[in-house]
Amino acid sequence: MDLELSPRHLEFRDECRSWLAANKPARPLRSMDTAAGFEEHREWERVLFDGGWSVPGWPASYGGRDCDLIEWLIYEEEYWLSGAPGRVSANGVSLLAPTIFNFGTQAQQDHFLPKMASGEHIWAQGWSEPGAGSDLAAIATRAIRDGDHYVLNGQKTWCSRGAFADWIFCIVRTDPEAERHAGLTYLLVPADAPGLERRPIGRLDGEPGFAELFFDDCRVRVDNVLGEEGQGWAVAMAAAGSERGLNLRSPGRFMAAAERLTELVRTLRAEQREIDPRRRDEVTDAWIRAQAYRWQTYATAARLMDGAELGSEASLMKVFWSELDLELHATALRLLGDRGELAAGAPDAVDGGRWLDGYVFALSGPIYAGTNEIQRNIIAERVLGLPRR
Numbered sequence: 523m524d525l526e527l528s529p530r531h532l533e534f535r536d537e538c539r540s541w542l543a544a545n546k547p548a549r550p551l552r553s554m555d556t557a558a559g560f561e562e563h564r565e566w567e568r569v570l571f572d573g574g575w576s577v578p579g580w581p582a583s584y585g586g587r588d589c590d591l592i593e594w595l596i597y598e599e600e601y602w603l604s605g606a607p608g609r610v611s612a613n614g615v616s617l618l619a620p621t622i623f624n625f626g627t628q629a630q631q632d633h634f635l636p637k638m639a640s641g642e643h644i645w646a647q648g649w650s651e652p653g654a655g656s657d658l659a660a661i662a663t664r665a666i667r668d669g670d671h672y673v674l675n676g677q678k679t680w681c682s683r684g685a686f687a688d689w690i691f692c693i694v695r696t697d698p699e700a701e702r703h704a705g706l707t708y709l710l711v712p713a714d715a716p717g718l719e720r721r722p723i724g725r726l727d728g729e730p731g732f733a734e735l736f737f738d739d740c741r742v743r744v745d746n747v748l749g750e751e752g753q754g755w756a757v758a759m760a761a762a763g764s765e766r767g768l769n770l771r772s773p774g775r776f777m778a779a780a781e782r783l784t785e786l787v788r789t790l791r792a793e794q795r796e797i798d799p800r801r802r803d804e805v806t807d808a809w810i811r812a813q814a815y816r817w818q819t820y821a822t823a824a825r826l827m828d829g830a831e832l833g834s835e836a837s838l839m840k841v842f843w844s845e846l847d848l849e850l851h852a853t854a855l856r857l858l859g860d861r862g863e864l865a866a867g868a869p870d871a872v873d874g875g876r877w878l879d880g881y882v883f884a885l886s887g888p889i890y891a892g893t894n895e896i897q898r899n900i901i902a903e904r905v906l907g908l909p910r911r
């Protein structure tokens with residue numbers, strides 16, 4: 523086993539690093555869950571695209587660099603270590619794009635992929651409903667065929683940045699008579715479709731990006747179906763693998779947080795603050811776990827490049843990264859003590875209040891992308907082979 527990067531990979535890493543150092547925004551952008559911050563993040567997507575760095579793993583013909591998985595992991599590490607902004611395009615690039623590459627027609631690929639890569643189309647995920655979260659097959663939003671359109675009626679919820687997105691990838695019920703998983707269809711819905719209303723969900727931080735969607739005789743063209751009508755479950759599950767596993771949360775994000783954690787220890791020492799010895803073990807553990815996730819992911823990437831499938835292992839990775847994220851942020855808050863409660867903008871907030879912000883977001887990690895309880899059920903049944911209850 524060779525754990526060193528090859529000269530080609532080192533050169534690639536240096537290229538990413540110097541481009542990001544020269545081009546990343548000078549100041550943090552506003553939150554992408556606000557209207558103004560959303561547009562600032564869209565502009566950053568355009569800068570990335572113009573530099574050839576928005577979707578390095580895609581084919582060059584769609585704006586990428588044809589990077590392999592190892593190069594993509596290196597890029598992600600450099601991206602997060604550079605402190606560049608979060609990706610407002612993540613849902614589209616990580617969750618929808620693999621599905622379009624797998625199931626899209628040539629016309630759909632040619633139309634949607636370049637616009638996604640450049641940030642012209644920012645996508646949101648419209649899967650969850652008030653009665654369908656973990657039990658996604660209970661989706662009740664109906665899409666009934668009327669000529670060359672579907673007519674949609676129903677409600678979606680918990681739609682991240684759904685208030686501002688340009689397009690929403692939905693799962694809808696096209697055959698109300700069919701049993702659960704059958705009768706579902708994967709549909710690409712323009713956010714300005716007549717009959718679609720988007721309402722922000724009141725969040726504690728007051729930011730309005732998270733939305734509910736209401737379809738009231740909303741008409742969507744039939745050629746926006748991804749895959750075949752009635753095959754929505756299979757199409758959606760292909761994307762769920764990307765979400766839980768490699769694509770949505772690469773190790774770079776957690777390695778960057780682990781580096782910030784060690785930097786925080788240095789800062790506290792420089793300020794001659796007393797550090798509880800128990801915190802030393804917690805920092806070390808969190809840092810080691812971030813490294814473990816990194817090496818596990820590299821090993822998985824190498825296997826995928828040899829033709830293996832990700833499968834249920836994605837659930838193991840999802841549980842690991844979501845719990846690691848919480849551990850990293852909770853450790854930082856414990857180190858900071860009272861100062862950890864200072865939010866962004868407070869004069870004495872350490873690291874711009876990012877640890878508190880990050881902690882609050884990390885709390886949702888065990889819920890989104892399929893709850894960790896559900897992932898543990900999948901691991902028990904499909905990885906460990908335990909009997910179904």
Ligand SMILES: Cc1cc2nc3c(=O)[nH]c(=O)nc-3n(C[C@H](O)[C@H](O)[C@H](O)COP(=O)(O)OP(=O)(O)OC[C@H]3O[C@@H](n4cnc5c(N)ncnc54)[C@H](O)[C@@H]3O)c2cc1C
Pocket residue numbers: 646647648649650651652654655656657679680681682683886889890891892893894895896899
């Ligand atoms: C920050 C955030 C962003 C999100 N963004 C999006 C988005 O952009 N688009 C989208 O479509 N959805 C999004 N979601 C929704 C998310 O996918 C759902 O919250 C999640 O799938 C759980 O569904 P639910 O909320 O309906 O909870 P429920 O399914 O009602 O579950 C409630 C509790 O019961 C547990 N439970 C349920 N069934 C079982 C079982 N069989 N065995 C053991 N335990 C079980 C769950 O683990 C959970 O703890 C987001 C959620 C969050 C928190």
